[in-house]
Amino acid sequence: MTEIDAKIDALVPSWLYLPDIAEMLDVEVTRVRQMVKEGQLIAVRRGENRALQVPAQFIDGDKVVKGLVGLLTVLRDDRFSDEEMLEWLFTEDPSLPGTPVQALRENRGTEVKRRAQALAL
Numbered sequence: 001m002t003e004i005d006a007k008i009d010a011l012v013p014s015w016l017y018l019p020d021i022a023e024m025l026d027v028e029v030t031r032v033r034q035m036v037k038e039g040q041l042i043a044v045r046r047g048e049n050r051a052l053q054v055p056a057q058f059i060d061g062d063k064v065v066k067g068l069v070g071l072l073t074v075l076r077d078d079r080f081s082d083e084e085m086l087e088w089l090f091t092e093d094p095s096l097p098g099t100p101v102q103a104l105r106e107n108r109g110t111e112v113k114r115r116a117q118a119l120a121l
Contacts (some may be wrong), residue, residue: 008044008083011090015046015053024059040069042082055086057101065101067109071116078120088116 022029036043043052058065075085089101096103100112
């Protein structure tokens with residue numbers, strides 16, 4: 001859990017509060033907090049009330065976007081900070097095309113994971 005900077009805020013188009021995610025996933029807020037703590041989601045403090053928020057693109061209907069949890073693990077293993085992960089996930093990649101998070105949402109997770117693994121080389 002981290003403070004957000006202007007660069008990340010400009011890259012990520014929309015955010016969700018933890019209680020909203022809990023409702024979407026049909027789980028308790030404590031479960032969402034646990035997912036953040038375990039690294040399954042990235043949450044940052046935003047807004048005047050500095051409440052924790054997660055990029056809306058990480059949630060697909062009533063579940064976490066397929067492949068996101070594994071991808072976050074790969075990036076953490078590459079020693080990426082939360083800020084660096086968010087920047088990478090939401091920055092256009094002409095070779096995909098689009099952003100890595102868009103590719104994940106379009107079920108192109110294998111391509112995204114391959115690129116993440118290549119970052120460590």
